[in-house]
Amino acid sequence: MTDDALVEIEDLHFAYGGKAVLQGINLRARRGQVVAIMGASGGGKTTLLRLICGQLRPTAGRVRVAGQVVNELKRRELYRLRRRMGMLFQFGALFTDMSVFDNVAFQLREHTDLPADMIRDLVLMKLHAVGLRGAAGLMPAQLSGGMARRASLARAIALDPELMMYDEPFTGLDPISLAVAGNLIRRLTDTLGMTSLVVTHDVQESFAICDYVYIMANGVIAAEGTPADIEKSDLPFVRQFVRGEIDGPVPFHMPAPDYADDLGLGQAHV
């Protein structure tokens, strides 16, 4: 059980500007799994990804990827570890001054000394895997949102990473692109032997493809389990989240002074 974990997070704390964002996260992702990290927007899910890839340093706790403690690595070691990671950004983050082809070739050119024709073959293979071989010559500005995300996915898997992270891969996609994206994540994970961490708040789409689910709330893991476990869970927050109810443990209203007082009607009642 412990040996095949690619990502292990122990008691992770993170505060930003005096505000605690994460307060003791424990999480583990086994090799070959698709793990979904879910939670309400602004709950620190993206922060968690940035901690895993070492862009942020935790205030306490440990992040271990492939046996190495990310938050204790030196710059050079961290960069070496990152070659084994890939990340899909919410809006693709393609380099706008390069064609789709050059975007996908970017890592191959930066990190390897492969000859140009071999790079060309590899790039076309990656683009074919996401169905965008025909878009190789286009500039990122000419792609639709869903296509840009797929091109970005091809770029992220260019060096066959062991760990793939997806930051909100389902947001803002039309139903067809949505199905394509979910299908791609599952298929790439299985065929390339990757491990995938999917940060999302899209319940249906992620439950369809993932092996294990963590639900975050208020900076801690509120629930975890297989999708089937989670659906059966009767924790109030999980029920509210999975079923998408408006009011519940997560209130509709921001904490605020009494409504009547705020409107200046308080005195009348006294």
Place this chain on the structure above:
Amino acid sequence: MFSAIYRGVGGIGRRVREGVWTLGYATRFFVAILLRSGDLLRRPGLVLRELYYVGVLSVIIILVSSLFVGMVLGLQGYETLKIYGSDSALGVLVALSLTRELGPVVAGLLFASRAGTAITAEVGLMKTTEQLSAMEIMAVDPIARVVAPRFWAGVISMPLLAAMFTATGIFGGYLVGVVLIGLDDGTFWSQMQSAVEWHHDVLNGIIKSAVFGVAISVIALFEGFDAQPTAEGVALATTRTVVVSSLAILGLDFVLTAFMFKG
């Protein structure tokens, strides 16, 4: 009353603290650029590409502005020198003011608003659209890959542009003085040549422009790199690039002039 004073003094203190923090951060940024420039020796193509965007695209505005600056200098200088009957010294006046001051300073100001803003906007937008973040996760250091090439392109371009500015400006002065007003061609050049000295005047001007190049590039890149990742953030950073680098040019010019041309 008391609390207003307390707040006012506190405000000044906060500004000083933030200013010092920014200065320290920018200095570390500058050192990081220098330390991570090693890769560029293996890949000069990266600098070459930026030389095009930073240098080549600034040439037109430099040439046109300098021609007009030189022509105005010629006209105004002639009007003044004529009063003392020393209009033969027009070449000296035009050449000295351009090589020592106007060449580096005006070229620097133009460079800051033409190339500096472009750098800030580009880097700021790359940050906003998470391109820099993506690069970092792909194990490519954005300071080495994005910042350093632009920095060196700026440092190389600035002296070349300043030299072009000075040369074209002198030609502008020549057009007005000799071609338009009809001063003697030989006197114009020979007086200039005997008064302007390569080391003291021309080379010092070039050194000035190189220092400006370093300052403008660092400021523009820092503002872009440090911009808030929003549309307003990038807009604000671009404005700050122009303001801060213009002030830096004028301030540095004073310091350098005091060192170079004393005695």
Place this chain on the structure above:
Amino acid sequence: MQRGILDFWVGLFVIGGIAALLFLAIKVSTINTVSASNSYAVTADFNNIGGLKVRAPVKSAGVVVGRVAKISFDNNKFEALVTLRLDNRYQFPADTSASILTSGLLGEQYVALEPGGDTKNLANGSKIQITQSAVVLENLISQFIYNKAQEKGAGHANP
């Protein structure tokens, strides 16, 4: 942007910059050939240097043979101590005299060297003994007025 076109423009840019520098070097300025390696220094004391500046030319027979390298004040003799850097190509007798002259009525001041007849030459570090100070216009005028007044006074006293 095609790589070749990019290279071409950048190449043109660099050539343009270097051409501008060459123009400044050849047509606009003179390269001061008097540097520490190919010159020797001599000193001269002057009662008054007038408006002489560092880097002012040193001329002999109207030809520039060196530059003024340093001007300081000798606090023992209360005189100006001027160091001249002369080009190695030009050698002067040890009894050469130096005077501070003005080019034109209002022009720049320079040091003029008038060679003597000594068989030994000035060497690095030697001192020019015979010097003539700068002519200060105010002194000249006041002297002239004073002389005139004296002439008149003498005329009255001696009828």
